[in-house]
Amino acid sequence: MFFYIDWYYILLVTPAVIFSIWASSRVNSTYKRYSSQYSRRGITAEAACRKVLDENGCGSVQIVRVQGHLTDHYDPRQNIIRLSDAVYGSTSTAAIGVACHEAGHAIQYAQNYGPIKFRAAIVNITNIGSQLSIPLILLGILFSASGQIWVNIAYIGVALFGLCVVFQLVTLPTEYNASHRAIAALESSAILDADEIEGSRKVLNAAALTYVAALSVTVMQFLRLLLLVGRRGNRD
Structure with a gap:
């Protein structure tokens, strides 16, 4: 029986996945500590x-409670911040940091912060691209022996997957900026004392690291797909 070993996945993607798992574990442990x-x-x-x-002039933004663990998010379409059960009524520095981070996103939209506007503009095309990319890549590789056109189709799939990389790249500054706004607001509004703010900061820094990890996985996956298609094209 023939076994295929995807060395590109092992060498490129696996370390990024391990990093992502570690980052996720770290945010959970940090949140638990400061909760x-x-x-x-x-x-x-x-x-x-x-x-x-x-x-910050966002009095029209509603705040509602939702189920789940760390399911907190800002919905710009309905202008609503949804806070999870564990966050909404909690007085912990972890919960306060998370809630104010979501307020930071609402403020970004209100002030027309460039990166978040760009991310919102490309979210639909990114979703379409991510759905089409793998089927096109698989078809292109499968039929690559039939002609260069199939290799080109595979490259189109890789390019569409590249939209996910762009989306993740734009997401990073929006998340870090929202956290920066949250910490600045906590300081200026005297909501928390200095030592308490440090707890919120550590939670938000740990959360931001998960976005770095997500970007690393996406980038490594993109490079893997590019190399796989390139190798198939060179063979044919």
Whole structure:
């Protein structure tokens, strides 16, 4: 029986996947650690989020509660921040940091922050590209012996997958900027004391690292696909 070993995956993608798993584990452990550090003022994450929004001219943004663990996000289409059960009513520095991070995203949209506007503009085409990329690559490789046109189709699939890399690249500054806005707001509004803010900062830094890990996986996967198609094209 013939066994195919994908060395490109082993050498390129596997280390990035391991990094991603580590980053995910780190954000969970960091959040757990600071979820037991409570605000001395007893302010809830929802109230802190509301305060940050109001002080930055985003009073129209609604805040609602949703189920799940760390499912917090800002929905620009409905202008709503959704905070998870573990975050919404919590007074921990971890929860407050997460909630204010989402407020940071709402402020980005309100102030027409360039990267987040660009990300929103390409999200639909990126989704389409990610769905078409692998089928085109597989078809192109499968029928590459039939002619160069199939190799070109495979390259088109790789290019479409490259849209995911662009999307991840744009996501990084939006996430770091939202965290920066959150920490700055916590400092200026005196929602947390200096030592408490450090807890929020560590949680947000750990969360940001997951986006770095996601980018690394996507980039390595892109390089793998490019090399696979290139090798097939050279053979034929």
